[in-house]
Amino acid sequence: MTSNPKYRAEHIASHLRKEFEEQKILSNDTYYIDKNKLEKMILYYGGKLELYQPISEQVNTIENDFPYIEKTGNDTFTICYKDEPDYLSILHELGHAFLDLENMFIGQRLPSKGTQINDVDAWLFARTLAMPREQFEKIAIKNDYNIQSIADTYKIGVYPVMLRGKDLHIWE
Numbered sequence: 001m002t003s004n005p006k007y008r009a010e011h012i013a014s015h016l017r018k019e020f021e022e023q024k025i026l027s028n029d030t031y032y033i034d035k036n037k038l039e040k041m042i043l044y045y046g047g048k049l050e051l052y053q054p055i056s057e058q059v060n061t062i063e064n065d066f067p068y069i070e071k072t073g074n075d076t077f078t079i080c081y082k083d084e085p086d087y088l089s090i091l092h093e094l095g096h097a098f099l100d101l102e103n104m105f106i107g108q109r110l111p112s113k114g115t116q117i118n119d120v121d122a123w124l125f126a127r128t129l130a131m132p133r134e135q136f137e138k139i140a141i142k143n144d145y146n147i148q149s150i151a152d153t154y155k156i157g158v159y160p161v162m163l164r165g166k167d168l169h170i171w172e
């Protein structure tokens with residue numbers, strides 16, 4: 001075993017993908033993860049997915065990064081989103097639930113400016129969960145390693161697909 005944080009993020013995310021498939025929340029041919037699936041995934045681990053509801057005009061003017069995760073109890077959290085974010089950024093917040101929640105205080109939100117939290121690992125977590133190794137390798141071959149076609153399969157941007165190929169040493 002290694003304590004390399006990157007290894008940890010990948011390890012947890014690939015384990016979770018299998019767990020979600022065993023629980024029939026995802027299947028091994030799930031590519032695009034819709035909101036209904038995201039809700040089930042988050043609920044399964046004690047979280048809630050909520051659409052941001054401004055309480056007043058004043059609150060609405062406060063600058064906030066969306067989506068964010070808020071620790072709501074010892075083992076509970078809410079992922080709050082606005083304006084239909086892509087599913088990868090929701091999975092990124094779920095990554096924070098697994099990587100950082102134990103070090104957060106109740107009421108704390110991520111992302112927030114000036115935190116010690118490593119976002120890079122949360123993105124690696126999100127890519128690993130959304131594009132598991134074996135599935136991604138098959139899709140890459142099927143699409144002749146065309147990044148745009150792979151991105152279309154996952155209904156995701158080309159940038160995370162490019163990074164995923166690098167994670168897996170499929171391309172440089």
Ligand SMILES: [Zn+2]
Pocket residue numbers: 092093096110111119122
């Ligand atoms: Zn983050």
